[in-house]
Amino acid sequence: MDLTRFQQQLKGTSSKARPLPPVDQWNPDFCGDINLTIALDGRWFYEGSPIGRASLVQLFASVLKREGDKYFLVTPVEKVVITVEDTPFLITQWEKEEGGFKDGSTYVFTTQTGDVVRLERAGQLELRVPPKAIQDPEATPIPYLCVRRDLWARLHQNTYYQLLEQAKEVTSGSCTQFKIQSNGTSFVLGEIT
Template sequence: MDLTKFQKQIEGSSDKARPLPPVENWNPDFCGDINMVIAMDGRWFYEGTPVGRASLVKLFSSVLKKEEDNYFLVTPVEKVGITVEDTPFLITQWKVLEEKDNSKTLVLVTQTGDEVRLNNEEQIELRVPPEEIRDKDATAIPYVCVRRNLWARLHQNVYYQLLEKAEEKSNGDTTRFLIHSANRNFVIGEVNQSK
C-alpha cells in the first residue's frame, strides 16, 4: 500500500465545508489488510515504525471506519484493514466550557485533536480494559464514543484528574463517581462495597 497515494485520495475527497469526510457513505471494495497498528497508548505504527507526523495521523483517523469488530481506513475507492489494540482514540486532555445558559459542559480531547462534548448519557460507558492495562481488581473504566461507533479510552492521567473532581454517591452496596456536564450526571467509576 502506498501511503502517499492513499493520503492524496483522502485529501482529494474531503468536502471543505465539512470537517470530516462522509466515510459512512463510502463502500469501496476491500483491498486487503495493511501493517498499520493503533497501539494501546494511542500511537499509530506503519510497518512497525511510528507514524511521526501528527497531521498524517489526524488525516488517517478522519477516514477510520469500524464494521462489526474490524477497523478500516476508507476512501471513496479503497478500503484497507488495520489493527487496533484497544480503541482507536485515547482521551489525553479535557476542559470545561461555560454555556450561554451558565451550565458547564465537559469537553474531552483525543490524541488526534477530536473534541467530544459530553452531553448524552449514551456517549460514555464503563468497560473493563484489556488485560495489559487493567488493575488487579479488573475495575471498569470509562470509554467515550468519539463519533459513529469509534470509541476512546481515558488516559490514566485524565481519568484520575476527573475522579478527583467527581461526586461520590452511595446506594448501599455500590459507590458511584459522577461528573456533571450539560446538566446531566455521568458515571465514570463504580466500587462495590461488598467486596
Template structure:
C-alpha cells in the same frame, strides 16, 4: 497498499481549512486487504512496526477511520483496507469545563462535548492495561461508532471532581455531569469510600 498512495487518494476529500470529516459512511469501496497499520492501546499509530511521527498524517487517517462490527478500516472513495486496533482508536488526552459542559480532546485533536451523543460507559480495560484489581474504566464515544478511552492523567483528574453517590448498600458510583447529562466514571465498594 502503501500509505503514500492512500494519502494521495484522500487529497481533496476534505476542506483543508476546517475540521470537517470526510463522509466515510457514504463510501462503500471494495475491500483491498489488510495493511500492517496498528493503533496501539496508548493511542500511537504504527505502520510496519514504526511509529507514524507526522501528526498531520495520523489526523488524516483518523478522519477516514471506519468501524464495521468489531473490525476497523481506513476508507477512501475507491478502496478500503483493514487495520488493527489494540483497544479503541482514540485516547482522551485533555479536558476542560466551559459553562458546565465537559469538553474532551483526543490525541488526534478531535474535540467534543460529553453528552447523549457522546456518552460515557464503563468497560473492562484491555489486557495490556489490566492490573490485578482492575475495575471498569470510562470510555467515550468520539464520533460515529468510534470510541476513546480516558488517558490515565485525565481519568485521575476527573475522579477528583466526581461526586460519590450510593447506588446500593454495597456500591458507590463516582458521578459527573456535563450540562444535563449525568454519568459515572467509576464504581467503588461502599466500604472503600
C-alpha cells in the same frame, strides 16, 4: 496496499475548516490489510515504525470506519483493514466549559488526534473493562467515550484521575459511584462495590 497511494487518494477530503469526510457513505471494495496499528497508548505505527507526522495521523483518523469488530481506513475507492489494540482514540485533555445548561457546565474532551468531543448525551460515556495489558488487578471498568460513528476513546490514566477529582461520590446500598454532571446529564466515571 501502499500508504503513500492511500494518502494521495485522501488529498482534499478533510481539513480543520471542513467537516469530516462522509466515510459512512463510502462503500468501496475491500483491498486487503495494511500493516498499520493503533497501539494501546494511542500512537499510530506503520510497518512497526511510529508515524511522526501529526497531520498524517489526523488525516487517517478522519477516514477511520468500524464494521463489527474490525477497523478500516476508507477512501471513495479503497478500503483496508488496520489493527487497533483497544480503541482508535485516547482522551488526553479535558476542560470544563461553563454556561449554557442547568448545572452551568459541559465537559469537553480532546483526543490524541485533535478530535474534540462534547459530553452532552446519555450513552456517550460507558464503563468497560480495559484490555489485560492495562488492567488493574481487580479488572475495574473504566470510562470509554464515543467520539463518533461507533468509534470510541479510552481516557488516558492522567485524564481519568483528574476527572475523578471533579466527581461527586454517591453511595447507594453497597455501591459507591463517582459521577460528573455535563450538559445537565449525570455520567458515571467509576464505581466501587
